[in-house]
Amino acid sequence: MPEDSDIVKHVLNGDIDSFRILVERYQRPVLSMIRRLIWNSHRCEEIGQDVFVAAFQKLSTFDPARSRFSTWLFTIARNMSINASKKKALIPVEHLPEILDSRNPSDEFSDKEFFAQMDQTLKALPGKLQRAFILAEFEQMSYEEIARIEGTRLGTVKSRINRARLRLHAAMKDIEGGKV
């Protein structure tokens, strides 16, 4: 399987069709990340397309010595997701699907409610905390990668994730206690 940086070289040398390999390789993680960051599945393909087109346009600025191609691409996806969220309120607000098993219906309902309330709490967090948490916990990215994507220091990322977790745990207690 060709390395990302080799494909980039091919594309920059005029072999545009090689870019398709990068699109197919990263379409799923990029779309998943966008979907989580904008909380909307309806526009994620549209934004995803813009991300890849922007990546193609800026490809000459990609420096393999500074970062991996995936990190560079996720940074573009992160920026475009933030811009898309700012431009207009992305409606409808969606909750991610729940894992519900076949236990009794009242349990199922309370889980559903719990998930919805946790989603709301996460969504209400400041953008920086929210993104750090989503990238680490949902997208399973390393702290180093998140630091590069967010353009900040490793310690800052750790602190943001920790603060997000603390707030979520506090909210969880409130939900359980029936305060929410």
Next chain:
Amino acid sequence: MNNDEKYHAWKDRPCPMDVSADFSADVMRRIYRQAEHRRIVRQNWFGFFECLPPSVQFALLAAAAIIGLGRFWLLFSILLKP
């Protein structure tokens, strides 16, 4: 489920991603369209101009303006004569 289990169930929910079959084809179509547009644009003078960095564009415009206005030096010299 206790709190911890619920938290993990919430956090570890799979996010179903149904990427449409045409996604990469659509992206490539847009990229080819742009590449073609760039190629056409570079073939004419304005296209060449557009490809230059903004600082060079401003410098060229300023030089063109000075040369252009310089043609009317006689008119200006009469008008501005004290």
